[in-house]
Amino acid sequence: MTRKPLLTTLAAALALCAGTALAQTGPLKIGFITDMSSLYADIDGPAGAESIKMAIADFGGKVLGRPIELLTTDHQNKADLAASKAREWIDQQGVSAIIGGTSSGTALATNKVAAEKKRPYINVGAGSARLTNEECTPYTVHYAYDTVALSKVAGKAIIQKGDKDWFFLTADYAFGYSLEADATTVVKANGGTVAGSIRHPLNASDFSSFLLQAQSSKAKVLAMANAGGDFVNAMKAAKEFGIFKTMKPAGLLVFINDVHSLGLKNTEGLLLTDGWYWNQNDDSRKFAARFFEKFKRMPSMVQAGDYSATLSYLKAVQAAGSDDADKVMATLKSNKINDLFAKNAYIRADGRMIHDMYLMEVKKQAESNTPWDYYKLVATVPGDQAYTTPAESKCALVKK
């Protein structure tokens, strides 16, 4: 090779290497990837991005003298889109951390990218407990809830009420599989049986065929291992086809937005697991009021989780004195979290954020006094019991 091309090549190679290093000056960039337009857009979506902006503003807009910048994108529930955006942001924009929204498929894909590139990945919206089990990494935090907690809290409560023969209507992707598997474990451990399951495509337009097959199984409980728009549509179709004359609904992941869509008449008595409720204390109510002013609806646990995760991350960066991933992760895992989302919560070695989970029951129309007054608290389950215990964990990072 002659000299000039050699030098150019060398210079280009050096420039490429420099791109992946963290910039120590200039804005601190946080990336937020979630479903902004499809079936999960209401429970997280653009309002989740706003919650993150609120957290950044409340923190002061700057950390370690650097202004904080938020990048957002819509992954449309496509894992490859999420992963390639995360990669692009880290490589070309120098993003320091990524906050993950809904859809377990995209979360698992982004998780791998974050581990490879050594950036903190705080997932708030996705459900699959695989993020802190089989797919755990030193750089991932799973924040608001997971499929294990959903199964152990509401799943167990429903079985203990006496409905022991279940049939699963499962969303055909990572989240559905995780939730069905974790719920099946709980059902069997409590003396129940699973008559069968059927998978429906994500964002299915017509549930009639799947529901009729569920009904023909003669099981007593229709367990819905899906969420958001899918859960709402399945419930509506089930009512239309008279499925609830022979089966009881069990919503394994129900958000307050879903209850609002369906109305109390169609959801009263439903037992569900929640990680946060807008009406649970003064701090939560204050945040809810700010959120309501902007969006005319109450925040879900994911949106509150987005706020809290951002705040926790920024506090960790401040305390660690740098945005270096290893230092920040160490700080995150050594401090307690006390804010509007959770009290006395902590992040375990496997990345699981351990906080209290709540077993809620949807109120009857007559019991609800004010708008969005939908839940009554049945029980509080401490995080240590709700989430995967160290003994059950499939992650190498947690000590058994």
Place this chain on the structure above:
Amino acid sequence: MDLFGIPLTALLSQLVLGLVNGSFYAMLSLGLAVIFGLLNVINFSHGALFMMGAMLSWMGANYFELPYGLMLLLAPLGVGVLGVLIERSMLRRLYKLDHLYSLLLTFGITLVLEGVFRSFFGSSGQPYSPPEWLTGATDLGFMMLPNYRAWVVLASLAVCFATWFVIEKTKLGAYLRAGTENPRLLEAFGVNVPLMITLTYGFGVALAGFAGVLAAPVMQVSPLMGSNLIIVVFAVVVIGGMGSILGSIFTGLGLGVIEGFTRVIYPEGSATVVFVVMAIVLVVRPAGLFGREK
């Protein structure tokens, strides 16, 4: 009671659902067949115009509080007008060219329509409830059939039959059929063929719009609802025979039932069974089951 090892109730309920889906296939493929028969245009925008029918119905209900019954008339009219505009301004320039150009144009129109609506409404569906007079369900013994779905089947059959009657048994229909065979000769007789073509296109897409209004309470009113259906509808038209009216009606219903049947026996195959049937039919009878070799 079991038939082929499957509980009879499960079988019958899936067949009934299959009939409902088949009604949509029949209506949409009817529009496609009519348009292809006269215009020789492969109207790829049929799915998007179906979506527009549903969207107009939803917008009418949400923004203007118009009742469903009124939208059953207004939405197809609106879609028909849009069709006439498309035909007049863009499609008619392509008649002299290969089929492929009109396919590409209508495909492009689909992308534009779906993209515009997706940017406003996102890709998940807007809820749309059936009207008061069609709520509730009838107990058929083996399943509860929501009254609305029974209405879908009846309305589709009525419209399909009416269309067939007009085309096969009336003077207007005779002109249409003549125009399909030999437009030059028909024009020589003094019939305004270009106008007929425009109105036929408008009518064909109005059928799609009508199907859209029927579909709004059944599927989610989403910008992508048409693209999910259109591929299957094309398969239906190919199986029935391009240009055959009766063919598309029977094939549409029949394939809906076959799909329902497959859902019970082998659910994973329900999405592909239509194409398997299409492949078999093309090998055995290339012109389609009811088609004529041109």
